[in-house]
Amino acid sequence: MVWYVIAIIGVAFIFDFINGFHDSANSIATIVGTRVLSPLAAVMWAAFFNFAALFTGGVAVAKAVRGGMIEQSIADPNVILGALLGAIIWNAITWYYGVPSSSLPAPIGGHARTAMARDGTAALTWAPQGAQQRARTVSATRAR
Numbered sequence: 121m122v123w124y125v126i127a128i129i130g131v132a133f134i135f136d137f138i139n140g141f142h143d144s145a146n147s148i149a150t151i152v153g154t155r156v157l158s159p160l161a162a163v164m165w166a167a168f169f170n171f172a173a174l175f176t177g178g179v180a181v182a183k184a185v186r187g188g189m190i191e192q193s194i195a196d197p198n199v200i201l202g203a204l205l206g207a208i209i210w211n212a213i214t215w216y217y218g219v220p221s222s223s224l225p226a227p228i229g230g231h232a233r234t235a236m237a238r239d240g241t242a243a244l245t246w247a248p249q250g251a252q253q254r255a256r257t258v259s260a261t262r263a264r
Contacts, residue, residue: 121197128197131204135211139223142211144170146220189228190235194243199234206230 148162157165190199207226214221235243 125197128201128204131201131208135204135208135227138208138211138215140170142215143223146222189232189245190243191239191245194235194239199231199238202234202237203227203230206233 144163144166148157148159148166151157151162151165152159204227207223207230210226210230211223213219232244
């Protein structure tokens, strides 16, 4: 089981790499396309602010995914692996076909879909945040 979890961490690093080249292209395309910055300067700009976000961004999204989307008893390594693989495949498809999309909804939707595949719609919980949280979860689930 330990090696399985280590392998899932490796898959998470692969998703992080794909997320980097997938979303950074979307974030710097306008700056380069309008010739505000050169491609090198735009990549350096994106790298700096992505690194700075590590220290200033907070963990609100992680807390929302952890506590308000699926039953915690369902979140086993298989569900996490399914969410990551679904996100990697979605990002690869949108990148290959040039579809401009963000990578953030991919693991969130994958997490919900994998939990529903395991235990049906009863796997989903609706957080007390109300309709806005439900709308985000359903949107991320159905958009993929």
